[in-house]
Amino acid sequence: MTEAILDTAAAAVASPTENVQTFLVLMLGLLAGYLLWRRVNPPNLPPGPWGLPGLGAIPFLGLAPHETLMTMSKAYGDIMSVRLGPKLAVVLNGQRAIHQALIKRAGVFSDRPGFELVNMVHKGRGIIAGPSTDFVQRQRRFLMRSFRTLGLNTHNIENCLQAEVQTLMTTLKQVQGNSGEVYDVINRSVVNAIAVFSFGNRFNHNDPKFHRLVSCLEGVFRFSSTGVGLMTQAFPVLLKFPRGLPGLSQFLEDGDNFLSIIRDIVKSRRQVFAEILQKDPTLDDFKPSDILDCYFQETTRGQAWFMSDEDFCHMIMDNYIAGTTTTRLTMQWAMLLLTISPREQTKMHDEIVSVVGTDRLPSLKDKDNLPYTKAAIFELLRISCVTPLSLPREAADDVIIDGHRIPKGTMVMTNLWSVTNDPDVWEDPRTFKPERFLNEQGECVLPKEWLPFSTGKRSCIGQAIAESMMFMYISAIVQNYRIYLPAGKTVPTAEPIPAMHLHPQPCEISFAKYPPC
Numbered sequence: 073m074t075e076a077i078l079d080t081a082a083a084a085v086a087s088p089t090e091n092v093q094t095f096l097v098l099m100l101g102l103l104a105g106y107l108l109w110r111r112v113n114p115p116n117l118p119p120g121p122w123g124l125p126g127l128g129a130i131p132f133l134g135l136a137p138h139e140t141l142m143t144m145s146k147a148y149g150d151i152m153s154v155r156l157g158p159k160l161a162v163v164l165n166g167q168r169a170i171h172q173a174l175i176k177r178a179g180v181f182s183d184r185p186g187f188e189l190v191n192m193v194h195k196g197r198g199i200i201a202g203p204s205t206d207f208v209q210r211q212r213r214f215l216m217r218s219f220r221t222l223g224l225n226t227h228n229i230e231n232c233l234q235a236e237v238q239t240l241m242t243t244l245k246q247v248q249g250n251s252g253e254v255y256d257v258i259n260r261s262v263v264n265a266i267a268v269f270s271f272g273n274r275f276n277h278n279d280p281k282f283h284r285l286v287s288c289l290e291g292v293f294r295f296s297s298t299g300v301g302l303m304t305q306a307f308p309v310l311l312k313f314p315r316g317l318p319g320l321s322q323f324l325e326d327g328d329n330f331l332s333i334i335r336d337i338v339k340s341r342r343q344v345f346a347e348i349l350q351k352d353p354t355l356d357d358f359k360p361s362d363i364l365d366c367y368f369q370e371t372t373r374g375q376a377w378f379m380s381d382e383d384f385c386h387m388i389m390d391n392y393i394a395g396t397t398t399t400r401l402t403m404q405w406a407m408l409l410l411t412i413s414p415r416e417q418t419k420m421h422d423e424i425v426s427v428v429g430t431d432r433l434p435s436l437k438d439k440d441n442l443p444y445t446k447a448a449i450f451e452l453l454r455i456s457c458v459t460p461l462s463l464p465r466e467a468a469d470d471v472i473i474d475g476h477r478i479p480k481g482t483m484v485m486t487n488l489w490s491v492t493n494d495p496d497v498w499e500d501p502r503t504f505k506p507e508r509f510l511n512e513q514g515e516c517v518l519p520k521e522w523l524p525f526s527t528g529k530r531s532c533i534g535q536a537i538a539e540s541m542m543f544m545y546i547s548a549i550v551q552n553y554r555i556y557l558p559a560g561k562t563v564p565t566a567e568p569i570p571a572m573h574l575h576p577q578p579c580e581i582s583f584a585k586y587p588p589c
């Protein structure tokens with residue numbers, strides 16, 4: 073018995089060799105742990121909050137991450153780091169930090185992290201989801217050239233947009249205050265307006281092809297804004313198990329069907345263009361009337377040689393993906409803000425009637441003569457800030473900003489909300505005050521903090537289109553209708569309902585036609 077106890081005690085007291093071994097294993101473990109920790113948290117990162125293992129700061133960002141991150145920046149600084157699941161992200165808050173990164177170091181901050189979900193539809197094509205390759209920048213330049221060639225005041229585009237506005241006006245007359253139906257028409261109208269710019273044609277709102285286009289687009293948005301769809305951005309590994317993701321196969325089918333509709337349009341227009349080319353081989357008399365015409369013209373002349381018809385279809389799809397939800401939500405915001413701001417609405421109405429009259433609808437050429445209305449549209453875009461965290465970027469290289477190191481491959485989030493709703497810049501930021509944009513001479517001026525479309529080499533390519541649409545719709549509505557809250561309804565606030573895009577509070581709205589002057 074005593075021997076047994078002694079044996080156990082001897083076994084417990086390890087020999088010096090064993091002690092060294094244990095020590096080495098411990099040290100190696102500590103070193104490996106440190107290296108792993110350093111890999112995940114490289115030195116000199118911008119400061120930021122702690123997170124939970126595997127989840128990072130996701131559980132602490134709440135329903136309005138743009139607001140939480142803006143508040144956190146008061147403690148950690150304008151450039152801060154957060155961990156989103158396994159990903160390291162750097163958040164840029166405020167105009168100065170955004171300018172430093174997206175403009176001064178544009179070469180580093182113009183990539184995007186792979187949007188694996190969107191890429192499943194694009195398969196490497198398109199603009200939005202890829203890094204800032206030469207190909208992406210060429211497509212952007214092509215679109216900008218086309219907008220310049222077409223000029224947004226082009227007769228054809230303006231005519232088609234006017235037709236959309238007329239449809240909206242007719243609906244307003246018929247619905248007698250049913251705002252739900254008005255929103256439906258606005259939604260369809262925005263989809264049609266992008267078709268006008270892209271293909272020079274608007275669909276009849278009852279055309280079954282148009283219904284298919286709208287429903288495929290809605291299908292794509294539906295999945296990508298569900299919790300599962302959003303989680304695939306932080307955890308792309310989920311996409312490796314497509315069968316386990318409810319809604320994914322429908323998403324892919326909707327994306328493919330949407331592309332097929334665009335392919336059909338391009339194919340049939342190519343035949344028409346071939347006939348034009350036969351009659352006018354040098355295209356001297358050819359006047360492009362939409363983006364597709366510009367593409368045909370440029371490929372014939374060897375300028376847009378880099379793009380195939382398939383690339384064109386994916387590029388147009390991206391305009392739809394990026395342009396429809398943003399524009400239609402901003403229009404919904406416009407309805408809400410005008411409803412709760414009767415004084416400002418009347419000022420817009422009076423300006424439009426005194427400059428344009430009531431015999432015709434306002435046109436884009438009137439815009440510069442309507443500074444208050446123009447200012448009101450800038451203010452609507454500022455308050456609504458529908459994409460508060462913009463689209464993520466990615467650092468293409470290791471870079472030092474404000475003394476902080478941002479490693480290559482870091483996801484970069486631009487907190488646009490922190491600029492457009494900064495109380496130090498905009499007094500009372502949630503109140504609709506178009507006067508903010510008017511100088512002493514009554515001219516409309518844009519401060520550098522007005523950034524709803526972001527900035528830099530990947531900023532919104534459709535800004536001019538969006539502004540034109542907003543102007544035409546809103547000026548026509550305000551010229552002809554008084555927008556008001558039905559009696560007995562509580563006045564809604566201008567606080568957004570947080571989601572991937574910011575939605576306005578639900579609000580029942582009535583439209584009363586002004587009597588003829």
Ligand code: HEM
Pocket residue numbers: 199200201212266390391392394395396398399402458459462463464465524525526527528529530531532533534535537538
């Ligand atoms: C009120 C309406 C709109 C708002 C607020 C808006 C806002 C934005 C923002 C914040 C970005 C991200 C920019 C960045 O990463 O720096 C973006 C990208 C983009 N937008 Fe818009 N947008 C609107 C309408 C449109 C329209 C009408 C179109 C096209 C017809 C469009 C096409 C695009 C495209 C293609 C991109 C991706 C650009 C790239 O990755 O290089 N947007 N938009």
